[in-house]
Amino acid sequence: MDILRFITAGSVDDGKSTLIGRLLYDSKSILTDQLEAIEKSSKTRGNGEIDLALLTDGLRAEREQGITIDVAYKYFATAKRKFIIADAPGHIQYTRNMITGASNVSLTIILIDARTGLVEQTKRHSIIASLLGIKHVLVAINKIDLVGYNEQVYHSIVSAYQQMADQLGIQSINYIPISALNGDNFIQSSPNTPWYQGKALLPFLEEVEIDDTINLTNGRFQVQYIIRPQTAELPDYRGYAGKIISGIYKKGQQVNILPSGASTTIRKIELAGEEVESAFAPQSVTLLLDTDIDISRGDSIIPADETPQISNEITVLLCWLDEKPLQPFNKYILQHNNKRVLASIKEILYKLDVNSLTEEPTATIQLNDVVKVKIKTAERLVFDSYKQLQGTGAAILIDETSNNTVAAIMIQ
Amino acid sequence: MQPYTLNYLQQLEAESIYILREVMAQFEKPALLFSGGKDSITLAYLAKKAFSPAKIPFPFVHIDTGHNFEEALAYRDLLAKEFGITLIVRKVEDTIKKRNLKEATGKFPSRNWLQTFTLLDTIEEFQFDACIGGARRDEEKARAKERVFSVRNDFGQWDPKLQRPELWNIYNGKIHKGENVRVFPISNWTELDVWSYLKAENIPLPSIYFAHEREVIHHQGQLLAVSPFITIDAGDIVEKKIIRYRTVGDMTCTAAVESNATTLDEVVNEIKLTRISERGETRIDDRVTEAAMEDRKKNGYF
Numbered sequence: 115m116d117i118l119r120f121i122t123a124g125s126v127d128d129g130k131s132t133l134i135g136r137l138l139y140d141s142k143s144i145l146t147d148q149l150e151a152i153e154k155s156s157k158t159r160g161n162g163e164i165d166l167a168l169l170t171d172g173l174r175a176e177r178e179q180g181i182t183i184d185v186a187y188k189y190f191a192t193a194k195r196k197f198i199i200a201d202a203p204g205h206i207q208y209t210r211n212m213i214t215g216a217s218n219v220s221l222t223i224i225l226i227d228a229r230t231g232l233v234e235q236t237k238r239h240s241i242i243a244s245l246l247g248i249k250h251v252l253v254a255i256n257k258i259d260l261v262g263y264n265e266q267v268y269h270s271i272v273s274a275y276q277q278m279a280d281q282l283g284i285q286s287i288n289y290i291p292i293s294a295l296n297g298d299n300f301i302q303s304s305p306n307t308p309w310y311q312g313k314a315l316l317p318f319l320e321e322v323e324i325d326d327t328i329n330l331t332n333g334r335f336q337v338q339y340i341i342r343p344q345t346a347e348l349p350d351y352r353g354y355a356g357k358i359i360s361g362i363y364k365k366g367q368q369v370n371i372l373p374s375g376a377s378t379t380i381r382k383i384e385l386a387g388e389e390v391e392s393a394f395a396p397q398s399v400t401l402l403l404d405t406d407i408d409i410s411r412g413d414s415i416i417p418a419d420e421t422p423q424i425s426n427e428i429t430v431l432l433c434w435l436d437e438k439p440l441q442p443f444n445k446y447i448l449q450h451n452n453k454r455v456l457a458s459i460k461e462i463l464y465k466l467d468v469n470s471l472t473e474e475p476t477a478t479i480q481l482n483d484v485v486k487v488k489i490k491t492a493e494r495l496v497f498d499s500y501k502q503l504q505g506t507g508a509a510i511l512i513d514e515t516s517n518n519t520v521a522a523i524m525i526q
Numbered sequence: 527m528q529p530y531t532l533n534y535l536q537q538l539e540a541e542s543i544y545i546l547r548e549v550m551a552q553f554e555k556p557a558l559l560f561s562g563g564k565d566s567i568t569l570a571y572l573a574k575k576a577f578s579p580a581k582i583p584f585p586f587v588h589i590d591t592g593h594n595f596e597e598a599l600a601y602r603d604l605l606a607k608e609f610g611i612t613l614i615v616r617k618v619e620d621t622i623k624k625r626n627l628k629e630a631t632g633k634f635p636s637r638n639w640l641q642t643f644t645l646l647d648t649i650e651e652f653q654f655d656a657c658i659g660g661a662r663r664d665e666e667k668a669r670a671k672e673r674v675f676s677v678r679n680d681f682g683q684w685d686p687k688l689q690r691p692e693l694w695n696i697y698n699g700k701i702h703k704g705e706n707v708r709v710f711p712i713s714n715w716t717e718l719d720v721w722s723y724l725k726a727e728n729i730p731l732p733s734i735y736f737a738h739e740r741e742v743i744h745h746q747g748q749l750l751a752v753s754p755f756i757t758i759d760a761g762d763i764v765e766k767k768i769i770r771y772r773t774v775g776d777m778t779c780t781a782a783v784e785s786n787a788t789t790l791d792e793v794v795n796e797i798k799l800t801r802i803s804e805r806g807e808t809r810i811d812d813r814v815t816e817a818a819m820e821d822r823k824k825n826g827y828f
Contacts, residue, residue, distance in 0.1 A: 117534045147806030173671060173686050174820055184689055186670045187663045189716045196534050198714060210691045214673075217693040330530055338544070339551040343580035351579065357544045357695075362530065386543070387578030394530045398543040398576070411551055435691045449696055452551065508694045517700040519691045 115191075118324055119198045121215045123243070124225030125235035126181060126204040129256045133225060133294040134188055134201050135169045140301050141316060143190035144169065183208055185215035194320040204235055209242075209482045210435035213522055216242055217508075220327045221250040221319075224275075228261045228291070231271050237278060238468045241484065244282040245431055245524060247504055249327055251279070251287045252318065258307065259293040265309040281471050290315055328395055333361030333417040334498070334506050337409055338452045341400060353384065353400035354409060356452070359505035361417070363401065364392040368418035371407055373494040377418060379404040395505075412453025414496040422506060426494045427460070429526045433484050436513065436520035440479035446520070447512040448491055456492040457511065463487060486526070500524035535723050538715055539572065544695065545674060545711040546576040549656050550583055552699040553707070556656040557614070559645075560586040562598030562732060563774040565660030568712060568720050570605060571729055573658075585612035587657070589644050591637040592619045593755045593776040601732040616648045633757045634750070636779045642827045646682045649706055656699065656707045664716040665805055668820035674713050680704040682826030717804045721797050725790040734771045737788050742767050748781035748807075772797075773808045781808050 122130040138144045152168040155177075168177065169188075176183050182203040190197050200215030216222065222243045226236055243251055253275055261267045268291045279287055290299055291307050292315060298304035299314045313321070338356035367380045382402040383393050393399045401415060409415075416422060434440060440459065448457035463486040465476035479485050500507030511521035532540065546569075549556050558573060560566045573582045588602060606613040618637045621644040622629060630636050649657065663670045673692045678684055690698060699707050712720070724731065741752040743762040750756060752764055755778045769782035770793070787793045800807070819827075 115534055116531075117537055145803040145806065146801045147803055151806075169667070173668065175687060183687060184671050186667070187714070188670065189664045189714075191716075191718075211689075214691045214693060218695070325531070339547040341577060341580050345580075348579055353579075355547050355576075357540070384578070386539075386575035396537070396540055397532070398540045398547070400578075447700070449698060451696060452548070504694075508696065510691075510693055510696050510698060512698055512700055517698070517702065519693065519698045522691070522693050 115194070115196060116324070117196045117198060118221060118319060118322070119200070119219040120221040120223060120319070121200040121202050121212075121219045122223045122225060123202050123212060123216070123239035124204055125227070125233050128204060128225040128227045129294045130204060130225055131169070131182060131201055133223070133254065133256065133292070134199055136294045136297055136300055137199070137316065138169060138188060138190055140297060141190050141192055181205060184211045192316070192320055197319065206235065206238070206482065209238065210433075212239065213242055213246070213433060213435065216246050216248065217522070219248060220324045221252060221322060222248045223252045223254050225254050225256050226271055226275070228255050228257045228267055228271065232274050232278065234469060236275075237471075238482075240278065240282060240284065241466070241468055241471075242433070244284050245433070245484065247500060247524075249286060249324070250322055251284050253287060253289045254315065255289065255291045256294055258291040258298060259296055263291075263298075263306045265307075268310070278471075288312065288318065290318065329360035329503060329505075330362055330394055331360070332498075332503060333363055333420055334359040334422065334503065335363065335401065335415045336451045336453065336496075337411055337413050337415065339411065340409075351402075352406070353402055354415065355398070355400045357398050358393055358395045359451070360395045360503055361420075362392055362394040363399070363417070369403075369415050370418055371409055372414040372416050372422065372496040373424045374408075374413070376407045378407060412451075416496070422496050422498050424494050424496050426491045428489050428491070428495065428497065429463070429486065430489055430509075431484065431486055431500075431524045431526060432479070432511075433522040434479045434481060434520065435522060436518055437481055438513070438516075438520075439481070440520075445514060447514055448489070448509055448523070449512060450495055450497065450509040451506070453495070454512075455495070457489050459487050460490045461488040489523075497525050499526055535719065535726060538712075538719060539575075539723070541695070541714065542572045542711040543576040545697070545709065546573050546658070548697050548699070549658060549709050550577070552697070553656040555652065555654050556584045556658060556709075557587045557652065557654045558582075558584055558658040559660075560588050560602065560613075561660075561774065562588070562594070562602040563660070564720055564724060564731060564735065565662065565712065567601075567605070567729065567731065568715075568723060569658065569660045570609065571727060572711065574609060582609060582611050584658070585614050587614045587616070587648060587654075589641050589648065590615050590617045590619075591641055591776050592617060593637060593753075593778050595732070595734050595771075595774060595777060597732040597734045598774050614648070614652070616644050616651075618644045620644075621647060633759070634745075634778045635755070636776060638776065638779060639822065642682070642822065642825055646826050649682065654706060655701065656709055658709045658711060660712055661710045662715050662717070662720070663713050666819045668823060672710065672713070672823075674710055675699050676708045676710065677701060678706050678708060678826065682706070684708075684823045684826075686820065686824070718794070718797055721790070721794050725794050728790075731790075732774065734774060735793065737768050737770045737786050739766055740769055740782065741765070742769065742782060745781075749784065750781055751777055753777045771808070773804055775809065779809060783807060
């Protein structure tokens, strides 16, 4: 059994929280006491029917305002798969929280209200899904009951979305007409949409292929922490602990320490204290090397036949996540997995207009802007383009004074 | 299983080990909050794996409410000895005296609220900059919203409306002096995952997690153990029942489940079949208000 992590995105009131509530309800993952609790508060709020959105809106302010502010994580399992759902906010001001949820998933469900069709947030969220390289997009055309299960409405939204998706280069897209409120096309195909031939939502989620999201070809490993027991039994033990970002590592393999360029051999691989012959992504392991080399946290241990890029100048797509606009002359801390370096923005190339999808010149970078910029770092980074290898192509910017995470970075 | 794939428990384990190592790498003085319950036991075993063959490099802290199950305390001391870790115990009782705090009264006088004071004092005393805890997002709807690295201000408070973005598995633990971070390495585990892992790894547990005979009273559909910490009224019927605990907290606010499960296999099977949530079945403190957990967290609670 494996785990599918997915996010639900879309505009306010497109029914995201209801969709999750419905999935949990129909897969019998809501336990009786939780159901009683939301029944009780649905009644006090006077909305008569059980409000499934109350399951995920976990904060007082969210329940009061009836909106989602931050990501809520929900868990359920069927006989085929375990699921981790990130229920993301739809409001434009909470886009950064949506990005938080979206950065760790392999599938996005984009909800569209059948009555209104594509809106700005649909586009923004689709752009984010495409920027973050989410492999699978499932467009759920919701509230199909409110347009009388009309096939034409469904098809016109499909073609409008497909046109935008082609522009964005989103590859794997599927469409399902649903009613989150009534459960049409959730567990099984609905008799109300005989014109829809595809899978219902839950069977689709159970069967979608996600193995392709792990790269087992290109070995990438960054030193996260150095284990040195310094005990009488293990006076000289020096283990480089970290996560295998991609690829397979083997005992006896020739490796280079990057960016310095020193070469050595893997003497031993330990997995949770046990020696193993080989290890693979995404395992957390400890590597022991043949020779004593100066290696610190953030250095990369890379198979000798692999060639990641090494540079202190990178061109990136950047999503700005902070209320305070980017200060072009300030230095920021760039964190690339376990490595932190000082960085500054050298040049702003363009800003992406989320409505027209055109590239426009800009001098300022503000909350929720998606821009392409050139960044210079104080030390060389060992990286790949985000498109090729997400694990080494992603980074964040941290504001030196507030310590906040202010930008998501996808290296080009 | 195909070569080079991980099952879901191995995936969760790898993620948790990564988070634990990240704490050690980013902070000066981390600590692990250990209660003797199954979630903190899982954390302890994950930490052992994360730093092997070295010893776990941070102390365990137990905020002792004085309302504990003896079995959990005995287990705590044994584990600390076996793992060779420093155990720091700070008592809510002492905080109550020192700060002249008012204790909760009533039939089940919970110290749940007061333990926040002891926790914050302990963080201050040892200058901990990161506290690792075994909270899971599936437990409760406010927990479902919290980041893995949850930054708290000088007063230990959580601001749920202003959480840092947390992207990919890049964790930003940078803080100002006086602030601290609560880290939740098993955020993405469910109750069943924890039980399945304990079973798969054959991890020993305090005996109260398995069926045993105990004197209990009924209270609003829940079974509470008879102990010196609760008030037995004239109307209460004290009965002997075969029970086990699904979660271990204070004796004043943790309810038992009727069960004959004496092995991990049997417990896992029962958890799979249950239709009631962990907190719903076993905690009497969350029933107070809809936002009970959120309010406690905003005040520095775990």
